[in-house]
Amino acid sequence: MPKTELFDKKEVIHKALNLFWKKGYEGTSLSDLTEELGIGKGSFYNTFGSKRKLFDICLSIALEGRSNGIKQLLNQESDPILGIRKYIEMYSAGLLKDPESRGCLIVNTTTEMAHDKGIQSSLIENNQRMKSIIVDYLANGRLSERADVIGDSILIYTSGVAVLSKYIKDPKRYKASLDQFIQSIES
Helix, strand or coil: CCCCCCCCHHHHHHHHHHHHHHHCCCCCCHHHHHHHHCCCHHHHHHHHCCHHHHHHHHHHHHHHHHHHHHHHHHHCCCCHHHHHHHHHHHHHHHHHHCCCCCCCHHHHHHHHHCCCHHHHHHHHHHHHHHHHHHHHHHCCCCCHHHHHHHHHHHHHHHHHHHHHCCCCCCHHHHHHHHHHHHHHHHC
C-alpha cells in the first residue's frame, strides 16, 4: 500500500525554497530542513530523496519564475527603453524591500555553487533563456542591432544589483545607477 503524505508538498517546497534562499545550500542542514518543513527525516527522504534533489526543485522553481516574470513584464510594454527600465526597477525594488536582505536565490546560487556541473548547466541554460527573452523583445525596435549586447548587459547589471542589495539599501543610488545604465543603452 503506497504511503500517504501527511503534508502539503507545495507548501513544504515553498518553505524549503525560502530556507535555501536565506541560508544557501551549504548553510542549510538536513536538520534545518526537517525542522522548518515540519516533517521527519524518513518523510523527507521518501518524498525528496535528498537535500540536493529538493534544492534542484527549488532552484528550478526560481529559474522558471524569473524568466516568466521578465517575459510577462516586457510583453506589457511596447517601448523597449521603458520596458527595460520597468523590469530593472521592479527587480531592484523587490530586492531592496526584502527585510532579510537575501538577494536573489539564482545569483546566490551562482556565487555559491557555480563550480557544480549540474548547477552550472542549469544556470547557463537560464542565462540563455533570459537573454533570449530580452533579445526577442528588442528584435523589432530601435535597439535591435545591439539587442545581443544589451541582453548581456541587463543580465550582468541585475546580477550586480542582487549582490549589492544585500548590504546597500539606498534607493537613490540604485535610481541614479539605473538612469546611467539606461542612458548607456539609449546612446
